[in-house]
Every structure is written in C-alpha cells, then in structure tokens.
Amino acid sequence: MAAKLRAPENLVIDFEPSERQYELWKYLQPNACPHCGGTIENVFVGYDREGHPQYKPQCSKCGSQNLPQIILGGGAAGGGKSFVGSVWIISSCMRFSNIRAVVARKTIKSLKESTFNTMKTVMRKWGLKEGENYKINNLEGTVTFWNDSVIILKELEDLPSDPNFERLGSSEYTIAFIDEVSEISERAVEVLFSRLRWRTAETFKTPRLLMTTNPCMTWVRSRFVQDDDGNPVECNESEVFVRFTLYDNPDEGFRQIYEAALNKITDKATKERLKYGNWDFTDTNVAAAYWNFDGDKHLFMNLRERVYNSLKPLIVCFDFNVIPYMGSLVVQVDYDKKKIYFLEEILGKQEEKENNTPRLSRKIRDKYIGEKHLGGLIITGDPAGLARSTQTEDGTNNFTIIMNNMRNTTLRPEIKVLPKQPPQLTRLEFGNALLDGYDGWQVMIDLRCRKLTEDLINQKKNPDGTKNKTKVTDPKTRVKYEKYGHLSDCYDYIVCLFASESWRRFQTKQTTVVTVDSTIEVYDGFSF
Numbered sequence: 001m002a003a004k005l006r007a008p009e010n011l012v013i014d015f016e017p018s019e020r021q022y023e024l025w026k027y028l029q030p031n032a033c034p035h036c037g038g039t040i041e042n043v044f045v046g047y048d049r050e051g052h053p054q055y056k057p058q059c060s061k062c063g064s065q066n067l068p069q070i071i072l073g074g075g076a077a078g079g080g081k082s083f084v085g086s087v088w089i090i091s092s093c094m095r096f097s098n099i100r101a102v103v104a105r106k107t108i109k110s111l112k113e114s115t116f117n118t119m120k121t122v123m124r125k126w127g128l129k130e131g132e133n134y135k136i137n138n139l140e141g142t143v144t145f146w147n148d149s150v151i152i153l154k155e156l157e158d159l160p161s162d163p164n165f166e167r168l169g170s171s172e173y174t175i176a177f178i179d180e181v182s183e184i185s186e187r188a189v190e191v192l193f194s195r196l197r198w199r200t201a202e203t204f205k206t207p208r209l210l211m212t213t214n215p216c217m218t219w220v221r222s223r224f225v226q227d228d229d230g231n232p233v234e235c236n237e238s239e240v241f242v243r244f245t246l247y248d249n250p251d252e253g254f255r256q257i258y259e260a261a262l263n264k265i266t267d268k269a270t271k272e273r274l275k276y277g278n279w280d281f282t283d284t285n286v287a288a289a290y291w292n293f294d295g296d297k298h299l300f301m302n303l304r305e306r307v308y309n310s311l312k313p314l315i316v317c318f319d320f321n322v323i324p325y326m327g328s329l330v331v332q333v334d335y336d337k338k339k340i341y342f343l344e345e346i347l348g349k350q351e352e353k354e355n356n357t358p359r360l361s362r363k364i365r366d367k368y369i370g371e372k373h374l375g376g377l378i379i380t381g382d383p384a385g386l387a388r389s390t391q392t393e394d395g396t397n398n399f400t401i402i403m404n405n406m407r408n409t410t411l412r413p414e415i416k417v418l419p420k421q422p423p424q425l426t427r428l429e430f431g432n433a434l435l436d437g438y439d440g441w442q443v444m445i446d447l448r449c450r451k452l453t454e455d456l457i458n459q460k461k462n463p464d465g466t467k468n469k470t471k472v473t474d475p476k477t478r479v480k481y482e483k484y485g486h487l488s489d490c491y492d493y494i495v496c497l498f499a500s501e502s503w504r505r506f507q508t509k510q511t512t513v514v515t516v517d518s519t520i521e522v523y524d525g526f527s528f
Helices: 019-028 081-095 108-113 115-125 186-194 219-225 252-263 268-275 303-307 357-370 398-406 424-435 450-458 486-498 500-510
Strands: 040-047 053-059 070-075 100-105 134-137 142-145 150-155 175-178 208-213 239-244 314-319 325-334 339-349 377-381 442-446 471-473 480-482
Touching (some): 019 070, 019 081, 019 208, 019 239, 081 115, 081 150, 081 208, 108 150, 175 186, 186 208, 219 239, 303 442, 325 357, 325 450, 325 486, 339 357, 339 450, 339 486, 357 398, 377 398, 377 486, 450 486
Parallel strands (some): 070 208, 100 150, 314 377, 339 442
Antiparallel strands (some): 134 142, 142 150, 314 325
C-alpha cells in the first residue's frame, strides 16, 4: 500500500500563525529550545537507587532544563488551537519518515466529525492528494504517508472494563495531540504520554504531547490554569499552558463571523467561556439536583474579604466522607438582612493525609487561631456523625473527636447538630427554594468554594427527585466513591439548621413530618 505512494510536488504550505499560535508552535518544535532556539541534549544528573545513570534533557545553548513536553493550548472557542495541532501533526509526519503520531479525542466518532476533518482540509489546502501522497484507512483509523509515517486516530474514553487503558498496550508512538482534553481523564493522558518513545531520540529528542480545550472545570484547570482559590498555577517542570482567546485566530473573516455567532449566546457563563476564554465560568444545569443554582446570581468574587466578621461566630459544617477528600464549609449568617454567606471550604485531602477527622479539625483550629478569630465556632454536620466515627477509637464519634482536637479558649467551639437526618427530598426542595429567595433569604457563595460549586452544578436527581449518589471508581486506587454531593450535603444541613424558622414553615407546606425540634436553641450562646 505505502509503496504506491510518492512524495508530493509543488507543495504550498501557507501557515501564517498569529502571535499566540506561534507561541504554542515553538513549544512543539523538534530538537529545539523554545526559550532560545538551541538544540536539546541529554545531560547526566546522577544515579537512581539501583545505581543506574540518570539523564535529563537540557538546552545546549542556554542550559535550560525547563523544556515543555506536555503542552496545553486552552481558552476561547475559535482561537485556532486545533488548527495549530493539525498543522503540527501533518507537518511532522511530512518532515520525518517512519514516525507514529497519535490524534485522540474521547470517541472516534467525535474525532472524525471534528479534528480529523480539519486535518483533511489542511492536507488538501497544501496540495497533498489522497491515494497519491497519503492513504486513509477508515477501518483501522490511520493515515499513512509516502514516507511510512502514520497518523493514528485513538479513542480515550474511560471504560469500566479497561480503567488503566491497557488497550494502548505496549504501543509506541512519537508525538500525540489530544483535542478537547477536558473530556479525557488525567489517567488517560498520563498513560498515552508514557507511550511516546518511538524514534523520539532521532527526531524530537523529548516526547511532545499537545492538548487543547475550551475552559473547563476538570482536572485540566487545577493542573495547568488556576488552583482552587483561583490563583494562577505555576506549571510543573516540562509542562506549559498557553492561553487563547477568539482574537488569537489570524483569520479575520472567520473571527467576524464566529464572533457574531457567539454574541447571540444569551447565557452569560457560556459566552464568557467560549468567547473570552474565562476559566471562572459556572454553568447552570437545570437537570441538576440544585436546579435553582445560578452562578451569576449566587457566586461572588472575594466574598470572604467583603463580609467576614472576626467578632461573629463562624459555622463550620463537616462532611465525614474520606474519599476523595473530607470536606467542611465555613459560613456566617446575617439574620437582620437574611443573608447566608458561604465564605470558604476547607478540605482534608487524601494525598496530604488530612482526610480524617482529627487532622482536618486541627487544620481548621490552627487556621482560625492564626487568623485571630474571636467570635467563636459553631460545629455542625451530618447528624450520623453523632453515632459513628471514621476513626477506630471505641466510645467516640466524629463530633467528640472534633471537640477534642479543636477545644480552645479563644475559639470556644460548640456543637449544634440536627437531631436526625432531614428527609432528603424535602431538604433538597428547601435548598432550592432558598436559592430562589424563599422567605426573603439570599444565598451568597464565595467564588473560591470550588467543590461546593461543582456539587451544585453536577449533582443529578433520581427519578423520585432525590439526589443521585452514583459512585465512580478511582482508576489508581480502585476505590469507589461518590464524585459529587459531599459539600452540597453540608449546604443542606446548614440551611435547615440555621434558617430553622423558614425550614419549619417550608415543611408545614410540604408535609406534616417535622425533623427539627422546635425547642432547640441552635444559636444559644452566640450573638450574630
């Protein structure tokens, strides 16, 4: 097959990148330092624990060892990210013989309907002829060039039957391009990157994996763009992020037409994400359990700095799940104005071994002692925490453990917990009612409460209207856990307990079942 193909004649390659496209392009060039243009060499850096010599790529000219190998081009739709990827893959296959370039998306269907069409357009525009200079095998999902280089189309969807992507097997590739990487798991990316070793030493010198995406709320954002507090991420060595907007596309005619289309989008969050490349967007999902949540209405920039009062009590609500993290929400309530301020979320992360009640309690204690909080703490959370523990000690529960680790004369922690679990359907409806301004309340959430926001957006409903608690499996640990719903449960407990009069009235309208004892003085000892 490949023997019948021949090199093209009279090629016309008219790739004229914009400044931002060229920035991305430089990171992709073979055997070239993106900082000074020097060549790449491997230098000896020492021995591993078994005595094997270790080497690291370094620029022979400027000495830099920060040579990006995993590159993210992310931002607004229409910025020309995928076009750069297509040009890079095709030109690399033309430049080097017998290399293997992977182009991937979540599914082969989406790949063939989008990215692959762009690649075929580029090849036609440059004068390459199918059947003469290259051959497409739709069955195998390959494009073979006259010089035996090949583009391989790959599907990277997570499959329960193949959580470790063993379908990639012992395959060896040279370079890779993943379009719409927001649809792909971090595990899939890492496995594919580990397979970039075919003729790498003779061509690119270091593996190169290009990823492109529009703004998203997945692992991509926290690894490459910004952390959970919204601060810019300092990328790991050998990784880099190039930010795109629509205006980075050099095709003015395309920009004008596409911008007009984006301007017709009525949803503000979608427009911010697609037109301006805003990574702080929040979608409103009407099919979600919290259907009244609206990012434009309920999220506020720097809310904590604006409303926090160190002389008033802080409500700290615990969720006692330990995977993927143990979580807590910190709240203050203004009863005069009927505003509930969700100031911050404090997580006990598994990788830091803080996902247990003692460690998270001490973390919160030390934080507020350090910040000189004088208004006291009200500790609340899942009522089941009164009866069971995530610890091994007999005769204790989560709340006694919290008190043992947080007891302090300055913070003066006090426990206030619902006597039992509120009915899930009713509390969910009440939570939505408050989001919609029920009984004059306003729910205000600091934009940095990322996990709570993800819960409010992504938590789904069951057919009976209750929360869907579907579990997922961690591909590394093989442990099953609920992906969403941990901090939204805290939201439920907080609004039911601390907007108790409204909660009682709401229940009276909905059902005759009352789950809060009307004699409970939940604010006893504290003055807001």
